[in-house]
Amino acid sequence: MLEKNAIVSLKNLHFSYENEVVLNGIDLDIYDKEFITLLGPSGCGKTTTLRTIAGFIDPDEGDVLFDNERINGLAPHKRSVNTVFQKYALFPHLNVYDNIAFGLKIKKLPKKEIDEKVKKMLAVVDLKGYEHRRIANLSGGQQQRVAIARALVCDPKVVLLDEPLGALDLKLRKDMQIELKQIQQKTQKTFVYVTHDQEEALTMSDRVAVMNNGVIAQIGTPADIYNEPANAFVADFIGEANIFNGIMLEDCKVSILGKEIECVDTGFGNNKPIDVVIRPEDVEVVPESEAQFVGVVQDAIFKGVHYEMSVMVGNCQWLIHSTVCQEVGKKIGMKVAPFNIHIMNKLFPTPNNEFDVEVYYSDKDENTTTILLEGREVTIPDTYYEEGTKLHISLPPDGLHITGENSGELDEVYIESVIWKGEHNEIILESDERKWLMQSDQDEQVSTYVPICFDFSKATITVDEVAKDEE
Numbered sequence: 001m002l003e004k005n006a007i008v009s010l011k012n013l014h015f016s017y018e019n020e021v022v023l024n025g026i027d028l029d030i031y032d033k034e035f036i037t038l039l040g041p042s043g044c045g046k047t048t049t050l051r052t053i054a055g056f057i058d059p060d061e062g063d064v065l066f067d068n069e070r071i072n073g074l075a076p077h078k079r080s081v082n083t084v085f086q087k088y089a090l091f092p093h094l095n096v097y098d099n100i101a102f103g104l105k106i107k108k109l110p111k112k113e114i115d116e117k118v119k120k121m122l123a124v125v126d127l128k129g130y131e132h133r134r135i136a137n138l139s140g141g142q143q144q145r146v147a148i149a150r151a152l153v154c155d156p157k158v159v160l161l162d163e164p165l166g167a168l169d170l171k172l173r174k175d176m177q178i179e180l181k182q183i184q185q186k187t188q189k190t191f192v193y194v195t196h197d198q199e200e201a202l203t204m205s206d207r208v209a210v211m212n213n214g215v216i217a218q219i220g221t222p223a224d225i226y227n228e229p230a231n232a233f234v235a236d237f238i239g240e241a242n243i244f245n246g247i248m249l250e251d252c253k254v255s256i257l258g259k260e261i262e263c264v265d266t267g268f269g270n271n272k273p274i275d276v277v278i279r280p281e282d283v284e285v286v287p288e289s290e291a292q293f294v295g296v297v298q299d300a301i302f303k304g305v306h307y308e309m310s311v312m313v314g315n316c317q318w319l320i321h322s323t324v325c326q327e328v329g330k331k332i333g334m335k336v337a338p339f340n341i342h343i344m345n346k347l348f349p350t351p352n353n354e355f356d357v358e359v360y361y362s363d364k365d366e367n368t369t370t371i372l373l374e375g376r377e378v379t380i381p382d383t384y385y386e387e388g389t390k391l392h393i394s395l396p397p398d399g400l401h402i403t404g405e406n407s408g409e410l411d412e413v414y415i416e417s418v419i420w421k422g423e424h425n426e427i428i429l430e431s432d433e434r435k436w437l438m439q440s441d442q443d444e445q446v447s448t449y450v451p452i453c454f455d456f457s458k459a460t461i462t463v464d465e466v467a468k469d470e471e
Contacts, residue, residue: 005032013062022048024214035184037193037201040211043447046194050160055079082151083160090135097131103154121149140168158190177203198238210234231344232419235277244422246276261292265343275344280321282340291333297326316422348428348437353395359385374432378409380456390464399458400438408451418444
């Protein structure tokens with residue numbers, strides 16, 4: 001059992017770079033002697049959080065506490081932390097011994113004490129006998145262990161690791177995951193680890209903080225994160241998952257793909273749109289007479305411990321893991337136990353993109369109406385309203401499209417998340433004034449900027465009668 005003493009506390013951290021928000025109110029307690037991982041996609045703020053703890057970055061707002069003392073502005077070398085970088089930053093002109101001893105020599109410790117500490121650390125990282133080896137003659141895994149030893153030898157309370165396995169091949173990376181955890185347990189240090197690799201996070205961590213867009217989406221044990229994801233982003237990022245749009249009919253009853261099935265979740269309200277997560281290993285293949293869903297096998301791939309099968313249920317794709325392979329083209333029945341159906345609130349709570357605007361210009365001859373949307377002139381074809389008319393516009397998710405470079409009605413719109421929902425991707429975008437929900441068959445890159453345009457033929461446009469009456 002971990003001691004629940006917060007050695008590092010982050011309180012309401014905010015940080016922006018070139019007017020772009022990187023951290024947006026981070027609150028996190030890091031406990032003594034734990035292995036905690038900051039997990040998330042590129043651009044989510046995990047490395048910035050790590051660098052803030054290290055002292056390389058000062059937050060715009062908020063506090064960094066170390067043993068309950070505020071350390072904002074304290075120089076990195078005065079903090080009881082050490083960092084292991086992805087590229088290790090070892091000194092090529094020094095051998096293994098001198099690389100590990102470097103920090104101790106800077107502190108001007110006695111030669112005998114330095115020798116004792118270095119030899120002890122060589123044993124900890126299993127490099128005994130490598131003292132005089134040149135860095136260039138070490139494997140990637142051995143270099144990483146030298147970097148860890150150098151970070152540990154000065155006896156910091158916290159070790160920060162910024163994607164240190166990223167440069168290693170797959171087999172070595174898996175081996176080093178186990179070694180890193182063993183080193184952390186042996187030394188009883190607090191490890192704060194940054195990665196975008198969910199397998200690393202699940203393998204090594206006591207707790208995982210899943211980050212997205214500068215906030216912590218969920219924090220918990222690896223089992224909690226995997227089995228009880230807080231939202232569709234976490235479910236999609238941690239492991240493989242079937243994520244569907246659903247309707248929570250009432251407590252313990254949900255509608256998925258038009259089928260009413262039992263679940264165990266309560267408290268979501270009645271007839272509320274929700275997201276449903278079903279893990280591939282939780283889908284049971286059964287006779288059609290016992291099935292909740294019936295589909296056709298599209299492909300089957302052997303993965304070593306199971307077969308991974310893609311099954312089409314109507315127009316919706318399911319992913320199934322099973323130890324028994326089903327033939328491609330075969331119709332199969334599928335069933336999911338109620339406790340394996342996980343209900344989540346939607347990331348984007350409303351189904352449509354709604355906004356209020358005033359008609360900026362109109363052309364009766366051309367039958368067009370022009371509005372100002374976030375400072376841009378946007379023309380609505382085949383629609384005429386008098387200038388000054390106040391409109392309420394609602395666009396369904398399939399009424400938005402990502403366009404070519406600088407050709408949209410709104411440019412530089414940020415892609416916040418992309419979630420596959422079995423039939424299409426649900427994409428959440430953020431412009432200067434609002435968020436948008438789009439559905440698309442195309443994959444898009446998270447944390448990039450794109451132009452978007454609108455298909456107003458799918459929009460619902462109503463006149464603001466209150467404003468009209470006031471006029």
